[in-house]
Amino acid sequence: MRSIAAHLLHLGLVAGLLLTNAHASDVPSPFSLSGFGTVGAVRTDKDNRMFRSSTEQVSGAGTDFDPSVDSVLGVQASLILSNALDLTVQSVVRKGVADSYSPQLTWGFLRFQAMPEIVVRAGRMRTPFFMYSDSLNLNYATPWVRPPVEVYSLNPFADLNGVDALYRTPIGATDLELHVYGGQSSLDIRNGGGKLQAVRGVKAALSVSSLTLQAGYARSNLSIHWGDPMFTSLNNHLIASGNDAIARDLSGDDSKGTFLSAGFQYDSDRLLMIGEYARRTVDRYTVSAAGWYFTAGYRFNSLTPYMTVARQTQTAPVTTKQSGIAPIDSLLSLFNAMRNKSQNSMAIGARWDVTRNVAVKTQLERIHPGPGGLGIFVNDNFRDVVDPGGPVHVFSISADFVF
Amino acid sequence: MRPLRALLLLVALLASSPNRAEILIVTSNRSGPIELTRDQAEKLYLGRSSTFSDGTPASLVDLPNGQVRDEFYLKLTGKNPAQIQAYWSRLVFTGRALPPKEARSLAEARQWLTDTPNLIGYLDRNEPTTGMRILLRLP
Numbered sequence: 001m002r003s004i005a006a007h008l009l010h011l012g013l014v015a016g017l018l019l020t021n022a023h024a025s026d027v028p029s030p031f032s033l034s035g036f037g038t039v040g041a042v043r044t045d046k047d048n049r050m051f052r053s054s055t056e057q058v059s060g061a062g063t064d065f066d067p068s069v070d071s072v073l074g075v076q077a078s079l080i081l082s083n084a085l086d087l088t089v090q091s092v093v094r095k096g097v098a099d100s101y102s103p104q105l106t107w108g109f110l111r112f113q114a115m116p117e118i119v120v121r122a123g124r125m126r127t128p129f130f131m132y133s134d135s136l137n138l139n140y141a142t143p144w145v146r147p148p149v150e151v152y153s154l155n156p157f158a159d160l161n162g163v164d165a166l167y168r169t170p171i172g173a174t175d176l177e178l179h180v181y182g183g184q185s186s187l188d189i190r191n192g193g194g195k196l197q198a199v200r201g202v203k204a205a206l207s208v209s210s211l212t213l214q215a216g217y218a219r220s221n222l223s224i225h226w227g228d229p230m231f232t233s234l235n236n237h238l239i240a241s242g243n244d245a246i247a248r249d250l251s252g253d254d255s256k257g258t259f260l261s262a263g264f265q266y267d268s269d270r271l272l273m274i275g276e277y278a279r280r281t282v283d284r285y286t287v288s289a290a291g292w293y294f295t296a297g298y299r300f301n302s303l304t305p306y307m308t309v310a311r312q313t314q315t316a317p318v319t320t321k322q323s324g325i326a327p328i329d330s331l332l333s334l335f336n337a338m339r340n341k342s343q344n345s346m347a348i349g350a351r352w353d354v355t356r357n358v359a360v361k362t363q364l365e366r367i368h369p370g371p372g373g374l375g376i377f378v379n380d381n382f383r384d385v386v387d388p389g390g391p392v393h394v395f396s397i398s399a400d401f402v403f
Numbered sequence: 404m405r406p407l408r409a410l411l412l413l414v415a416l417l418a419s420s421p422n423r424a425e426i427l428i429v430t431s432n433r434s435g436p437i438e439l440t441r442d443q444a445e446k447l448y449l450g451r452s453s454t455f456s457d458g459t460p461a462s463l464v465d466l467p468n469g470q471v472r473d474e475f476y477l478k479l480t481g482k483n484p485a486q487i488q489a490y491w492s493r494l495v496f497t498g499r500a501l502p503p504k505e506a507r508s509l510a511e512a513r514q515w516l517t518d519t520p521n522l523i524g525y526l527d528r529n530e531p532t533t534g535m536r537i538l539l540r541l542p
Contacts, residue, residue, distance in 0.1 A: 126497070
């Protein structure tokens with residue numbers, strides 16, 4: 001899939017150069033090329049708490065400024081095929097699964113305007129489970145350095161291969177958008193993989209002047225096959241000791257998950273407020289958890305200072321079963337804790353709109369990992385996972401751009 | 404003599420008043436019988452609609468970055484340049500809508516708006532509109 005993304009991108013760039021090099025034309029070109037990106041650096045005040053922007057990243061930032069956590073580049077090409085049909089391809093490069101920088105095909109779909117109010121799309125899209133899920137790489141569009149990890153780490157499955165329909169209609173002064181979608185999603189993890197199959201979801205958004213209210217719900221079948229050495233060792237011990245029932249809670253192809261979210265955005269000419277609650281519930285293989293955040297900001301011309309509070313809480317561990325064998329049970333509790341991303345945080349920051357296409361941001365967060373896990377942080381020392389300790393301060397600077 | 408001097412004074416006053424010129428939303432004379440309300444124009448330029456009220460697909464033109472473009476968006480949508488850029492980038496990079504076609508120059512925009520049916524765009528009131536039809540005035 002990655003090489004397909006690279007090829008499509010290459011084709012798009014070549015076509016774009018050919019078309020835009022043409023002489024000033026009498027009619028607008030059916031082709032457009034645009035892009036976005038972030039150049040960012042982040043550091044913490046503890047070397048044994050490595051900060052990541054997503055759970056797919058294997059390594060993170062310590063006490064040295066690290067440019068790999070937040071930096072991202074995206075390029076998008078669109079081609080209008082007819083009045084009702086167009087094609088869009090988007091590719092993104094950033095540190096992702098297993099710290100790989102391979103270009104990913106983030107969007108690649110045909111869009112069909114079935115009726116004035118109805119758009120149908122088919123192909124590669126983004127899982128739209130939460131409020132900003134479909135634009136997680138596009139930091140330019142938000143006040144933050146990055147979307148709050150307390151909510152957005154609840155869904156590591158970013159790609160959706162399938163079909164969706166968007167219905168938009170005014171109701172008096174209010175604008176209603178209904179979004180229904182279906183498909184499947186795959187995720188590579190180190191030596192393993194995850195899959196969402198038969199995803200079906202619905203999302204509704206109501207906009208009236210400066211206020212948007214949004215709610216979404218999705219269900220899916222879930223497979224996860226962990227591949228890390230710790231899981232392999234635990235799994236072997238469970239099977240050797242006849243605890244197959246516990247092993248079947250840790251990985252396999254027979255789980256279901258639901259994703260729920262409700263949020264709002266208030267964006268007047270001065271005051272800015274954003275809040276969201278999201279919840280992931282699964283039968284087995286990983287933890288169930290809920291998260292929320294609230295952000296308030298105020299625009300002084302091109303400067304927007306803001307503050308955010310956020311929390312993620314685990315609602316159920318991977319498994320509550322016990323083998324009765326002490327060494328295995330301690331491995332089990334470690335396995336649970338490694339998947340527990342509970343944390344709470346407070347952040348202050350500012351966005352400065354330097355020019356029309358560039359925003360410079362800075363953010364200082366005080367993150368309390370736990371209880372029962374290291375939150376978004378990683379550390380090679382297993383003992384730290386069950387004893388996360390005190391708060392970690394995370395300082396970020398970034399420049400976001402669109403072109 | 405006195406009325407003429409008063410008139411000259413008035414003209415001078417008007418000319419020196421802050422430049423918040425009227426902006427026109429126009430389309431080619433070759434377009435069909437398009438009608439456009441302020442509300443529909445706002446929906447189109449916020450990507451919330453992609454057709455005229457009779458269902459005809461609409462295409463939009465943006466002027467190059469500059470004062471007329473900024474004033475147009477401020478008047479029509481109440482959003483400043485940074486807000487409108489953030490708003491549209493979210494629509495575009497989530498595959499919701501294709502952005503208005505940005506002309507490389509005012510001359511190119513005028514050419515498109517003269518030649519291409521069912522394309523709408525905006526011009527400063529002082530621009531000539533030969534070959535175009537004025538759909539809406541934003542005072």
